[in-house]
Amino acid sequence: MAKKTPTAEAATALKARGLTKTYGSGEAAVTAVDHVDLDIPEGVLTAVMGPSGSGKTTLVHLLAGLDRADAGQVWVGEDEITALGDKQLAQVRGRVVGFVFQGFNLLQTMSAKDNILLPLRLNGIPRDDEWLDGLIDMLGIGKELSRKPYEMSGGQQQRVAIARALITRPRIVLADEPTGNLDTHASAEILAHLRQSCRELGQSVVMVTHDPTAASYAGRVLLFVNGRVDGHITDPTPASVLAGLDALAGVQR
Amino acid sequence: MKWIPVALMGVAAFLGSLLGTLIANPLYARDPSSGMAPFLFNLVAMIVYLVVVIAILAAIPFAFLRLAWVGRRTEFATSMALGATRSELIRRARVEGLRMGVFASIAGIIAGALYVQVGPFAEHGWEPFTSQGLYPLVAVAWLLVMAIVIATTSAIYGIAMSSMTRGTPVEAATAVVADSASERGLGRLREPGRGIRVVLALFAFAWVVMLVDRLTNIGRVDFDNAAETVWLSNTVGVLAFIAAISAPVIGWFVLRLTAEALTGPVARALRYGTRGLGARSFAADGLMQRTGLRTGAVMTMAIVAALSTATLGTYTLGDHLNYTAERLNAPVAVTSYADGFFAEGPNPHPDGLEQTALDPSLLAALSADSRIHVVPFARLRAGDPYEYTELWPDGRIEESTRQDTYLAVDVAASDAVVPDGYRLLGLSDGTFVAAGEGNYSNVAVNMRGHEIVVAGVSEPVHPFWSSSRDSVVSLDWARERFGPAPISGALIYAVDDTVSVRAVVSEYVTPGQAYTYSHNEDYGVVMLSRAPLGASGTVLLAGLIIAVALIVAMSTASQRLRRREYATMAALGATPASLRVAPAIEAAVTASIAIVTGVAVGLTYWLATANPYLMSPGAPIDAGEALWHLGAHLGLFPWTSLAIGALVTVASAALASLVFGASMQQRTPVEELRTAMKEGVS
Numbered sequence: 001m002a003k004k005t006p007t008a009e010a011a012t013a014l015k016a017r018g019l020t021k022t023y024g025s026g027e028a029a030v031t032a033v034d035h036v037d038l039d040i041p042e043g044v045l046t047a048v049m050g051p052s053g054s055g056k057t058t059l060v061h062l063l064a065g066l067d068r069a070d071a072g073q074v075w076v077g078e079d080e081i082t083a084l085g086d087k088q089l090a091q092v093r094g095r096v097v098g099f100v101f102q103g104f105n106l107l108q109t110m111s112a113k114d115n116i117l118l119p120l121r122l123n124g125i126p127r128d129d130e131w132l133d134g135l136i137d138m139l140g141i142g143k144e145l146s147r148k149p150y151e152m153s154g155g156q157q158q159r160v161a162i163a164r165a166l167i168t169r170p171r172i173v174l175a176d177e178p179t180g181n182l183d184t185h186a187s188a189e190i191l192a193h194l195r196q197s198c199r200e201l202g203q204s205v206v207m208v209t210h211d212p213t214a215a216s217y218a219g220r221v222l223l224f225v226n227g228r229v230d231g232h233i234t235d236p237t238p239a240s241v242l243a244g245l246d247a248l249a250g251v252q253r
Numbered sequence: 254m255k256w257i258p259v260a261l262m263g264v265a266a267f268l269g270s271l272l273g274t275l276i277a278n279p280l281y282a283r284d285p286s287s288g289m290a291p292f293l294f295n296l297v298a299m300i301v302y303l304v305v306v307i308a309i310l311a312a313i314p315f316a317f318l319r320l321a322w323v324g325r326r327t328e329f330a331t332s333m334a335l336g337a338t339r340s341e342l343i344r345r346a347r348v349e350g351l352r353m354g355v356f357a358s359i360a361g362i363i364a365g366a367l368y369v370q371v372g373p374f375a376e377h378g379w380e381p382f383t384s385q386g387l388y389p390l391v392a393v394a395w396l397l398v399m400a401i402v403i404a405t406t407s408a409i410y411g412i413a414m415s416s417m418t419r420g421t422p423v424e425a426a427t428a429v430v431a432d433s434a435s436e437r438g439l440g441r442l443r444e445p446g447r448g449i450r451v452v453l454a455l456f457a458f459a460w461v462v463m464l465v466d467r468l469t470n471i472g473r474v475d476f477d478n479a480a481e482t483v484w485l486s487n488t489v490g491v492l493a494f495i496a497a498i499s500a501p502v503i504g505w506f507v508l509r510l511t512a513e514a515l516t517g518p519v520a521r522a523l524r525y526g527t528r529g530l531g532a533r534s535f536a537a538d539g540l541m542q543r544t545g546l547r548t549g550a551v552m553t554m555a556i557v558a559a560l561s562t563a564t565l566g567t568y569t570l571g572d573h574l575n576y577t578a579e580r581l582n583a584p585v586a587v588t589s590y591a592d593g594f595f596a597e598g599p600n601p602h603p604d605g606l607e608q609t610a611l612d613p614s615l616l617a618a619l620s621a622d623s624r625i626h627v628v629p630f631a632r633l634r635a636g637d638p639y640e641y642t643e644l645w646p647d648g649r650i651e652e653s654t655r656q657d658t659y660l661a662v663d664v665a666a667s668d669a670v671v672p673d674g675y676r677l678l679g680l681s682d683g684t685f686v687a688a689g690e691g692n693y694s695n696v697a698v699n700m701r702g703h704e705i706v707v708a709g710v711s712e713p714v715h716p717f718w719s720s721s722r723d724s725v726v727s728l729d730w731a732r733e734r735f736g737p738a739p740i741s742g743a744l745i746y747a748v749d750d751t752v753s754v755r756a757v758v759s760e761y762v763t764p765g766q767a768y769t770y771s772h773n774e775d776y777g778v779v780m781l782s783r784a785p786l787g788a789s790g791t792v793l794l795a796g797l798i799i800a801v802a803l804i805v806a807m808s809t810a811s812q813r814l815r816r817r818e819y820a821t822m823a824a825l826g827a828t829p830a831s832l833r834v835a836p837a838i839e840a841a842v843t844a845s846i847a848i849v850t851g852v853a854v855g856l857t858y859w860l861a862t863a864n865p866y867l868m869s870p871g872a873p874i875d876a877g878e879a880l881w882h883l884g885a886h887l888g889l890f891p892w893t894s895l896a897i898g899a900l901v902t903v904a905s906a907a908l909a910s911l912v913f914g915a916s917m918q919q920r921t922p923v924e925e926l927r928t929a930m931k932e933g934v935s
Contacts, residue, residue, distance in 0.1 A: 066824050067923035086829040086918075094826015105821040105926070109538070121534075123826045164825075 012075070013172050013204035014040035014063055019072035021058050021227075032058040034227035035072070040172075043202045045195050047215040049241065050224035050248060056208040057102065057176050059224065063206065064099050064174045065089050076172060094123035098165035100175035102208075104157045106149040106164075112156075113145040116163045125168055135163045138193050140186070154181040162190060166197075173197075175207040179214050191217040212241040223248055255321040257802065258314030262406045263357035263364075265307050269398035270365025300397055311405050313799060316553035318413045320806045323813060329418050343414045350410025354403035361402065362395050456503050459492045463868070466493075470871035504854060508555045509548065511850045516540055519842055535822070535835030539815060540842060550807035551847045554800055558851025559858070561796030562895065566859035569891050578678060578686075578721040580671045583628070583744035585754045586693045586770045587611065587619070587762060590632065590741060605707045606661065606731060606738030607632040611767060616743060618761050624752045628666045629740040633659040633731055635705045639697065657696045659685065659705070659724050661731035662744070670746050675725060677885055679717030679865040683873045686725040687716035693742075693770060696724040707735050715872045717865050722772065797898050800848075804906035808840035809913050819917065820925035833914045840910035844903045852895065860886055 021033040032055035040046050040063075048056050061067040063074055065081045073082045081092055093099075098119075106115045116135070120127055136142050139159040149157050158181045165173055173194070179187035195217050197203040207218070215221050221233040221241055225248045233244050322329075329342060520540040523533050589611040611629075620627045636657040643651045664675050671677075678686045685703075687696065704711040705726075712734050714726065732738060747754045755771055762769055812819075819832050863886055866872050866879035917925060 061923045064824075067921045090823070090826050090828045093824060099824055101821075101824075101926075105817065105824070107818050107821060109541070109818075118822070119825045122822060 011042055012039045013042040013044075013077065014038075014206065015075040016063065017073050019059075019062055019074060020070050021055075021062060021067065022070055031055075031227050033062060033069070036227070036229055038222065038229055040204055040206055041220075042171075042204050043198050044219040045191075045198045045205045045207070045217060047218035047221045047236070047241075048206060048208045048224050049210070049212075049215055049221055049245060050230075051245075052210075054225045055227040056224050058227075060099075060174045060176055060206060060208055064097050065092055066099065091123075094119060095125070095168060096171050098168060098170035098173040100158075100161050100165045100173070100178045100207075102176040102180070104149070104161040106157055106160060108149050111146050111148060112141060112152065112160045115149065115160055116145075116167055119164060119168045123168065131169065132167065135166055139163050139190065155183070155186065158182060159186070159190075169201070169203075171203065173203060173205045173207075175205065177209060178207055179209065179211065184213075187211075187214060188217075195219075212238040212245070215241045255318070257317040257321070257806070258409065259353045259357050259406070261310075261314040261317070262354060262402055262409075263361040265310060265405075266358040266361025266398060266402045267365040267368070268361075269303055269307075269402065270362040270395060271369060300401075303398065303401055307401055307405050311409055312553050312556055313803070314406075315409045315413060316549050316803060317806060318409060319417065319549055320810045322413060322417055323810045326417060329414070333418060339415075339418050342418055343411050346414035347407045347411040350407035351403060353410070354406030355399075357406060358399040358402040362398060366391075366395070453503070462492045463870075466870045467868055467872075468874070504559065504858075505552065505556075508559065508850055508854055509552055511853070512548075512551050512555060512846055515846045515850065519846060523838070523842065532831040532834035532838055535819075535827070535831060536838035536842065539811065539835065539839040550803060550810075551843060554803045554807070554844065554847035555851035555854070557796050557800045557803065558848045558899075559855035560851075561800070561898070562852045562855030563859040564796075565895065566856065566863065566886070566890055570863055570886060570889055573889050574678060575720045577671050577674045578719045580746075581667065581674050581678075582722045582772070583693075583746055583754075584771055585745040585758050586742055587615070587745060587758060588632070588693075588742035588768045588770065591768045604634050604636075604656075606735050607634070607741035608738060609741055610739030611741055611743060613740075615761060615767055616740060619743060619745065619758070622757060622761075624748055625754060625757050626666075626669045626746040626748060628670060628744040628746070629663045629728070629742070630744060631661040631728055631731065631738045631741050633661045633705070633707075633726065633735065635659065635707050636697075637706075655695055657705070657724075658694045659696060659726050659731075660694050660742070660744070661728040661738075662725050663728045663740075667744075673885070675727075676881070678719045678721060679872075680725060680727060681873065681875065681878050682727060682730040683713070684715045684717055684726075684865075686721050686723075687718050688721050688724045693744075693772075694723040694725070715869070717869075717872075797901060800844075800898075800902045801905040804840060804844045804847075804902060805909040807843070808836060808906055808910040811839070811843075812836050812910065812913055812917065816917065816925055817929035820922040820929060823918075823925070824922040829918045833911065833918045836910040836914040837907040840906040841903050844906040845899075848899045848902060852899070856890075 016036055016038050019033055019036040019038075020031065022029050022031045024030055034055075036059065048059065050056050058067065062069050065074070065076075065084075069082060073080055075081070076092055076096055079092070081089060084092065106112075107118065110118065116132070117127065119125070136145070139162060141156060141159045141163065144152055144156050144160065147156075149160070152160070158178065162175070162178055165175065175194075178194075179190060182190065191214055194205050194207070198205055198219070207214070209215050216236050216238045218236060219234070221236045221244065222229055223231045223233070223244050230248060231244065233240050236244075332342060333339060520537040523540070524537040589609040590607060616627070616629065619625065634656050638654050638656045641653050641655040643653075645651065662675065664680065667675055675686060680686050685696075685705075687703075688694065703716050704713050706712075745754050745758055747757075755769075758769055815836075819827075819835075823829065823832055860883060861867055864879055864882045866875055866882055920928075
């Protein structure tokens with residue numbers, strides 16, 4: 001069973017302590033996430049920024065319970081997911097966390113609509129047509145619903161992947177470059193929606209991004225380098241984010 | 254897995270080498286009939302049959318090769334993206350196939366040649382070198398086998414590469430092409446192109462000719478007017494060959510359409526009643542994903558199932574017919590006449606049914622003895638006497654004058670020996686069980702269009718060959734056609750092995766009352782050697798091994814292709830248990846569909862070709878007999894063996910998938926996604 005955290009920390013949506021992940025062994029070992037401690041508050045859009053290879057993607061994979069940490073713990077709300085068995089972990093992935101993959105990972109044999117509805121089917125969650133229609137309108141994918149992923153552009157696939165992550169109304173959304181393939185206008189629309197979700201629905205969003213403008217939509221930016229959190233920016237602007245990134249450049253191995 | 258196709262071609266070379274080497278016999282064997290003419294005849298026959306057989310069997314290594322290359326798809330696509338042309342990749346694959354073919358053929362030929370020398374013939378003991386200078390010529394056969402195997406292997410590699418690099422580099426890498434290629438394939442089936450239309454037309458024409466031949470016997474060779482009829486016979490023979498070699502092509506399409514038609518409903522049935530997405534739903538989704546790879550593997554497995562079923566039926570029926578014929582070969586015959594089947598003798602008789610009756614009191618006494626079965630018969634002599642020259646194994650040459658002699662047997666009485674035995678061998682009104690020179694009969698049989706001529710009146714009869722040692726017609730039919738006749742003899746059988754028929758008969762037959770014949774065990778008896786496992790067992794085992802290997806390879810490849818999909822579903826909340834079980838269900842269902850389809854086609858083919866009243870040219874058209882044989886053959890088919898084989902295949906498929914699936918589920922979704930990316934799975 002999941003271990004419970006103290007009540008005082010209940011306002012934290014996601015928490016990690018001593019989180020570590022190393023790839024390879026011996027001299028070839030690379031520590032992608034190195035004893036990371038972090039707290040993601042509820043109802044906040046958090047951006048994770050850092051240079052390429054800094055371990056951002058590995059971090060969000062570990063936070064979402066998609067990968068196994070070598071050491072450390074992760075709590076989603078009050079549940080320590082690093083202590084969960086396969087079945088309970090699957091429930092967390094299906095009902096509590098929504099994930100947007102960098103490579104979308106849409107199922108090629110399913111239509112866009114079936115891809116969006118997949119988490120509901122997997123987890124036996126009833127479909128909310130109003131919510132579905134709202135997502136489709138917001139993401140502008142009404143015309144793509146019957147198309148297969150390989151018939152869509154990268155941007156269209158990304159919107160479908162975002163819709164799929166949001167369809168179950170998860171408490172936490174983790175997104176790896178969710179606007180990487182979108183134009184400026186579409187990015188702005190989606191980021192505004194994510195921020196709105198955080199504020200109005202108490203949803204927590206953690207997104208990995210390279211785009212300072214996208215990061216400026218966040219309530220907080222975590223600066224990540226060499227597998228560690230090297231600082232954060234509250235109420236960021238594109239300029240403050242760029243400055244933070246410039247400072248990281250000197251730190252990277 | 255990449256070595257399996259090479260190993261299979263090596264096995265083909267081994268079998269080819271066996272054939273090639275046997276043309277001249279083992280070095281120590283003595284064969285008086287050996288000579289250049291039979292050698293050349295056998296060589297040509299070997300080439301013709303080997304080319305066809307290897308071409309058909311090449312589908313199996315082809316399927317394995319495609320499965321083995323699944324993980325190399327990105328490599329091929331990247332090569333294309335970097336400037337390599339598709340034709341260059343295909344050429345390289347052909348060269349690789351050429352190398353593998355050389356390797357497989359040399360290994361196989363050496364193994365085959367050695368096996369002939371030390372294998373099943375070793376039991377005959379070593380004799381001095383007696384081969385009559387033919388042995389060096391066997392090298393010709395070996396070279397031909399080598400050429401065929403190398404060409405086939407190279408072609409397999411080339412075609413496999415061609416099928417895997419269809420489309421643009423991106424399409425080739427993402428396997429989208431596999432789906433669309435499969436769709437194109439189905440489109441081809443529904444709207445056949447010119448090539449397929451030609452094959453279909455040829456096939457239809459050949460079968461129409463065979464049907465006409467079946468109904469009218471146009472292809473028969475009349476021994477008296479051979480020059481006039483032989484061309485027709487040859488033409489029909491060539492068309493029959495065309496029909497035979499085009500049958501696999503048609504069979505392929507039939508199998509494929511059937512398998513495709515079954516998959517949809519089965520997948521829907523599998524999904525029926527499931528809430529959410531569980532193992533059954535995942536399996537159903539997998540089944541609905543049509544890929545060239547899956548289609549190829551399923552088709553190959555269906556072909557293996559069809560061939561195994563047809564061969565199993567053929568061997569089992571053959572064994573049973575041989576057993577039946579052997580049981581009906583009476584150890585002793587008691588007759589009213591003394592001249593056997595020789596036309597000249599101390600007591601010459603006219604054509605037609607023998608009119609000298611066997612002493613009724615003797616017949617009654619023998620029939621009353623519970624230690625023996627008595628089958629009364631009347632002898633039938635027909636046709637003109639002819640000179641007969643016989644070469645005995647010890648070198649003696651014997652000349653005599655003979656006349657066709659049949660036994661008109663009381664079929665109902667013979668049912669006590671083997672129930673429906675003669676009927677199973679094909680006997681009915683207007684047919685006869687043909688044996689050529691037998692124990693108590695002798696007939697110079699025309700293969701097709703045989704006639705029994707009595708006193709200038711000819712009665713057409715259709716011969717059915719068997720290992721029976723006597724040519725037998727029905728007594729009732731013979732009396733109806735050739736007039737009344739008494740019982741002129743009786744075939745005597747022991748009730749069980751403890752009874753000496755000769756001793757029992759000697760208790761009743763007094764000198765001068767009747768003549769007693771017993772067949773000479775040293776004469777005319779052919780003992781068929783059988784493999785320890787039995788022919789049908791060997792066939793089943795071989796089919797089973799191939800089917801299991803195929804299904805395991807296919808399941809593994811299928812799961813590798815769906816690795817990303819499964820990982821994504823795991824990331825979205827699918828339970829590990831359902832993802833573990835789904836591939837097993839999918840593999841089991843796929844194997845079941847392939848087996849059901851293959852067995853249905855194989856069984857249909859066997860039932861049609863084995864039935865003496867369906868496709869035998871010149872046989873009486875008798876729906877009742879055809880249906881009776883259909884039922885009898887279905888009853889003889891080894892259903893239990895087939896069911897065991899099918900269950901083992903399906904269980905192996907499920908187990909292999911379960912093991913592979915479990916190994917996949919031990920890793921995290923991200924690890925699986927990473928592996929999928931490495932393997933180029935989209």
